[in-house]
Amino acid sequence: MIQSMTGFGKHVIQLPSKKITVELKSLNSKNLDLNARMPSAYREKELELRKLIASSLVRGKVDFGLYIENTGDSTSAQVNEVTVKQYMEQLKSIADGDALRLLEMALRLPDAMKTDKEDIDEEEYNSIKEALLEALKEINKFRSEEGNVLETDFKLRLETLSTLLQEVVKMDPERQATIRERLEKAVADLTVEVDANRFEQELIYYLEKYDITEEKVRLNNHLEYFTKTLNSSDSNGKKLGFICQEIGREINTIGSKANYAPMQQIVVQMKDELEKIKEQMLNVL
Numbered sequence: 308m309i310q311s312m313t314g315f316g317k318h319v320i321q322l323p324s325k326k327i328t329v330e331l332k333s334l335n336s337k338n339l340d341l342n343a344r345m346p347s348a349y350r351e352k353e354l355e356l357r358k359l360i361a362s363s364l365v366r367g368k369v370d371f372g373l374y375i376e377n378t379g380d381s382t383s384a385q386v387n388e389v390t391v392k393q394y395m396e397q398l399k400s401i402a403d404g405d406a407l408r409l410l411e412m413a414l415r416l417p418d419a420m421k422t423d424k425e426d427i428d429e430e431e432y433n434s435i436k437e438a439l440l441e442a443l444k445e446i447n448k449f450r451s452e453e454g455n456v457l458e459t460d461f462k463l464r465l466e467t468l469s470t471l472l473q474e475v476v477k478m479d480p481e482r483q484a485t486i487r488e489r490l491e492k493a494v495a496d497l498t499v500e501v502d503a504n505r506f507e508q509e510l511i512y513y514l515e516k517y518d519i520t521e522e523k524v525r526l527n528n529h530l531e532y533f534t535k536t537l538n539s540s541d542s543n544g545k546k547l548g549f550i551c552q553e554i555g556r557e558i559n560t561i562g563s564k565a566n567y568a569p570m571q572q573i574v575v576q577m578k579d580e581l582e583k584i585k586e587q588m589l590n591v592l
Contacts, residue, residue: 310542310592311453312367316446318438324379329438331446333367335590345373363443366592390418457587464580471577482567517564526557544591551585
């Protein structure tokens, strides 16, 4: 069962005086790229929260947001009266203005407000972790649902590739006969006499160079291995990506050896299907 790296999860917990909101959003990435946005007062817990997220999401470009909203009557922010008065005096010395206008300007300047740093309450932090765990459940559920869509698409395209491979298998005897006929005609058009035995040896050697038996067998094995990996219990996008590379290698070799227009047309269709798989593979965990 595969998972997508695309997902979203959110959970809200309401405490007596605070509202805690945790949001998680993820997109595809080769490794885990975690960006955290949280109030500065909670930065001391960032490393622990990061580890919790990394243990669950593993890969992807992840945006983590922790938002704390005070819903009670009290607030930890206070006006820094001394600093604000100094700002107002300096502003008044530069330009005349009424006191209310000067106050508005002063409050926008740095350090006009001061916040008393408080230790994080243990119960509050447990609520933050609870919200994060619930958000992780939501984003993993989202990823699984997206993974089901990808899996269905992969299976349809693998079925198409298998059908095209069978067409190649059926067409191969005709291809070899056509190549042989083409060579015999070319020799027959020559004005010089050709040794029949030597020609037959050279013909066999030439046909062996364009034999695709091994490629057909290996391609079929790779398609079966892809399906087996797709149906495994874990999601391994990197492994599936490696198998895609092997599938592409066999298809390219068949195309280069074909020397037969109808088969090359099938190879183009196979390449098209494989490219669509590779595009979606970038989203697989």
